Amino acid sequence: MKKNYRIAVLPGDGIGPEIMQEAVKVLQLVGEREGVTFTCEEGRIGGIAIDTDGTPLPEATVKLAKQADAVLLGAVGGPKWDQNPGHLRPETGLLGIRKELGLFANIRPATMHSSLVEASTLKPEVVSGVDLIVVRELTGGIYFGEKKRYDGPNGEVAEDQCIYTEAEVERIIRVGFEIARKRQKRLVSVDKANVLESSRLWRKVAERVAADYPDVELSHQLVDSCAMQLVRAPKQFDVIVTENMFGDILSDQAAMLTGSIGMLASASLAAGSFGLYEPVHGSAPDIAGKGIANPLATILSVAMMLRLSLGMDEAAAAVENAVWSVLEAGHRTGDIAADPSKAIGTVAMGQLVRDELSKQWQPK
Numbered sequence: 521m522k523k524n525y526r527i528a529v530l531p532g533d534g535i536g537p538e539i540m541q542e543a544v545k546v547l548q549l550v551g552e553r554e555g556v557t558f559t560c561e562e563g564r565i566g567g568i569a570i571d572t573d574g575t576p577l578p579e580a581t582v583k584l585a586k587q588a589d590a591v592l593l594g595a596v597g598g599p600k601w602d603q604n605p606g607h608l609r610p611e612t613g614l615l616g617i618r619k620e621l622g623l624f625a626n627i628r629p630a631t632m633h634s635s636l637v638e639a640s641t642l643k644p645e646v647v648s649g650v651d652l653i654v655v656r657e658l659t660g661g662i663y664f665g666e667k668k669r670y671d672g673p674n675g676e677v678a679e680d681q682c683i684y685t686e687a688e689v690e691r692i693i694r695v696g697f698e699i700a701r702k703r704q705k706r707l708v709s710v711d712k713a714n715v716l717e718s719s720r721l722w723r724k725v726a727e728r729v730a731a732d733y734p735d736v737e738l739s740h741q742l743v744d745s746c747a748m749q750l751v752r753a754p755k756q757f758d759v760i761v762t763e764n765m766f767g768d769i770l771s772d773q774a775a776m777l778t779g780s781i782g783m784l785a786s787a788s789l790a791a792g793s794f795g796l797y798e799p800v801h802g803s804a805p806d807i808a809g810k811g812i813a814n815p816l817a818t819i820l821s822v823a824m825m826l827r828l829s830l831g832m833d834e835a836a837a838a839v840e841n842a843v844w845s846v847l848e849a850g851h852r853t854g855d856i857a858a859d860p861s862k863a864i865g866t867v868a869m870g871q872l873v874r875d876e877l878s879k880q881w882q883p884k
């Protein structure tokens with residue numbers, strides 16, 4: 521284990537800076553306890569970068585991220601930039617950094633913690649015990665295809681191209697199999713092969729790669745049916761592997777199985793151990809600046825970073841245990857509170873996690 525890690529911190533827009541502040545404080549506490557220095561260097565991305573640098577992804581941010589051991593990202597976007605042309609939208613910065621860093625594998629675990637069963641809008645018997653992972657392809661598909669707008673005989677025309685190569689599909693399918701192999705060995709590949717050519721290629725590649733993983737049971741689901749099954753009987757899922765847009769949509773849906781999108785962490789991984797860690801949710805403009813956002817998705821993303829990029833498994837587990845302990849003690853931000861009048865704010869939740877971490881952790 522190294523003694524000094526460089527972490528690029530990209531808070532972004534809306535609630536991004538609020539939740540990131542709490543996550544970085546947790547990381548610094550981990551550093552103190554483990555005798556490791558985390559040098560956190562901030563960069564701009566998204567709307568804030570458009571306002572300051574005239575682009576959603578400044579060169580300096582890409583450089584900072586490439587020189588770091590790992591990246592932490594808050595969220596980007598907001599109504600202020602919603603009418604901007606595509607190249608000047610905050611989300612273009614996020615897609616850009618994913619592409620620049622080769623972050624092709626987005627790992628989004630959705631685990632229902634027992635103390636949050638009542639926070640879900642679904643019946644307790646449906647959601648209790650849910651433990652699934654969405655493996656989402658992150659640098660291909662329709663989000664990255666050529667986009668066009670032009671005038672046609674029937675008015676304006678818009679095009680978004682969806683392209684997948686065999687190699688792109690194979691590497692993400694392999695990630696799905698590798699993860700499933702270490703879990704319940706059940707992989708559901710989600711596509712729309714009854715309609716889309718890219719999905720037919722996806723399915724063919726999944727079938728071919730399956731031969732290398734005879735210990736894992738592969739099945740296929742069409743994305744519309746999968747969306748239905750996720751709310752009907754979510755416990756049937758172990759690992760879901762799917763393309764970029766389907767994974768984006770299904771992971772927000774999976775978030776609600778666990779109580780709130782404010783709980784869902786994610787890792788966006790390149791080949792090797794480099795990764796960018798980000799909550800699944802967005803910049804939540806409706807609650808930005810109010811100090812009420814749930815910082816736990818970002819704090820749990822720090823735990824994923826410790827485990828997957830920095831090899832600090834024990835520290836990762838300690839952070840996760842601290843989060844679960846705080847929830848078991850009944851503390852809730854508004855998004856997961858049964859009684860909103862008792863909800864606590866972003867800073868208070870971050871402090872409780874750090875207090876719990878300090879309590880649990882035996883100094884080395």
Ligand SMILES: NC(=O)C1=CN([C@@H]2O[C@H](COP(=O)(O)OP(=O)(O)OC[C@H]3O[C@@H](n4cnc5c(N)ncnc54)[C@H](O)[C@@H]3O)[C@@H](O)[C@H]2O)C=CC1
Pocket residue numbers: 535539594595596597598599611614781782783798799800801802803804805806807812813814815817855
């Ligand atoms: N990774 C990213 O940076 C993402 C950015 N976005 C951007 O974020 C902006 C808002 O998008 P929305 O569709 O509203 O999605 P959103 O995820 O920001 O918010 C959806 C709902 O969930 C709530 N929510 C989200 N995170 C929360 C948290 N940590 N604590 C408590 N409540 C939380 C919000 O208040 C809102 O009611 C848009 O500009 C969108 O493009 C959306 C998704 C991901």
Ligand SMILES: CC(C)CC(=O)C(=O)O
Pocket residue numbers: 611612614615663768800
């Ligand atoms: C810019 C969007 C693709 C962000 C998003 O919704 C996500 O990554 O989940």
Ligand SMILES: [Mg+2]
Pocket residue numbers: 768769772800
């Ligand atoms: Mg999304």
